[in-house]
Amino acid sequence: TRGNATQSQSEYTLVFFDLETTGLDVAACDIVQLSAISGEETFNLHMVPRCRMTDEASRITGFTVQGQALLLHGGPVKTVTHGEALSSFIDFLRSFHQPLLVAHNAKRFDCPVLSRALDEFSLKDEFQQVVAGFLDTFLLSKELLAATKVNKYSQQYLVKLFLHKTYMAHNALEDVRALQELYNKWNPAPAMVRKQRFSL
DNA sequence: TGCCAGGCCCTCTTTAGGGCCTT
Numbered sequence: 469t470r471g472n473a474t475q476s477q478s479e480y481t482l483v484f485f486d487l488e489t490t491g492l493d494v495a496a497c498d499i500v501q502l503s504a505i506s507g508e509e510t511f512n513l514h515m516v517p518r519c520r521m522t523d524e525a526s527r528i529t530g531f532t533v534q535g536q537a538l539l540l541h542g543g544p545v546k547t548v549t550h551g552e553a554l555s556s557f558i559d560f561l562r563s564f565h566q567p568l569l570v571a572h573n574a575k576r577f578d579c580p581v582l583s584r585a586l587d588e589f590s591l592k593d594e595f596q597q598v599v600a601g602f603l604d605t606f607l608l609s610k611e612l613l614a615a616t617k618v619n620k621y622s623q624q625y626l627v628k629l630f631l632h633k634t635y636m637a638h639n640a641l642e643d644v645r646a647l648q649e650l651y652n653k654w655n656p657a658p659a660m661v662r663k664q665r666f667s668l
Numbered sequence: 669t670g671c672c673a674g675g676c677c678c679t680c681t682t683t684a685g686g687g688c689c690t691t
Contacts, residue, residue, distance in 0.1 A: 492691045493673055500691090522672075525691045576675055577690040606689060610677075622689065638691075 480568040480600045481506055483561060484648045486640040487571075487578050488529045491522035494580045500531050500538065502553055503640035504560065505648050506567070511560045512641045513553040514538055514545045529638045551589045558595055566600040568665065572623040572647055574604040575666065583668050592668075601665045605647060608664050612654055626650055 488501035498517040504510070516538045526532050530541040538545045548556070561567045571578040579602055586592040609621045618629065624637045627646045630653050636642040 487691080489691050491672075492689095494675095494690085495673080497691070522691075524672095528691060571690090573688095573690045576673095576688095580675095581690095607676080610688095620688085 480566040481564040482570055483564060483567045484570045484644040486643040487581055488531065488638065488640045489581060490517045490519055491525045494577060497581060499550065499581065499585055501640040502557060503644050505644040506564055511557060513556060514547045515550050515553050516547050550585060554586060554589055554591050558591065558598055561598050568600045568603055570603045570605060570651065573606040574602050575607060579668060601667055603661060603664055605651060608656060611660065612656060623647060
């Protein structure tokens with residue numbers, strides 16, 4: 469069993485994930501990078517997007533497309549097809565006990581984009597059978613910090629506020645590392661997790 | 669080529685508007 473002793477004995481295993489995409493339109497954007505982390509186990513794959521990247525997305529993430537190649541800050545990046553990435557992701561998730569997927573703004577952004585991609589490759593059912601549910605740290609942070617003076621909830625701001633550090637935001641792997649650390653710092657009560665937990 | 673969202677939550681609310689967060 470993967471994960472530490474505490475996780476393997478609990479009802480679920482937290483798996484933090486993040487997508488870098490071609491833009492913010494959840495109904496049309498395509499995935500460029502899919503990353504996840506659970507404990508020390510990481511997952512990180514890149515894909516050549518099948519639609520044009522918005523200039524803003526390129527500026528923020530550093531990803532551009534040249535011909536059939538994906539570039540990060542001008543240098544080539546190894547890629548796989550979207551079908552391969554999603555199948556590999558399901559295999560990665562299968563290696564954990566009851567994986568509970570956690571992302572910042574998951575409900576509004578990462579989940580609908582991931583769900584649409586899974587539908588596209590008829591992998592939704594397989595995915596649903598493996599995954600125990602989702603948790604959105606954006607919504608969770610609002611509830612956790614409701615009694616405080618904090619009124620900004622971006623991941624970058626929260627990481628700076630609670631972990632006193634900056635990180636390479638908009639690199640999906642760095643984002644999930646920071647999110648896992650932030651979550652561990654918060655260590656929300658199981659009751660709150662149960663309350664916030666949702667399905668696709 | 670040119671365009672660029674919208675669900676959720678809050679509140680000066682529910683016959684609604686506006687800010688936030690994600691790329």
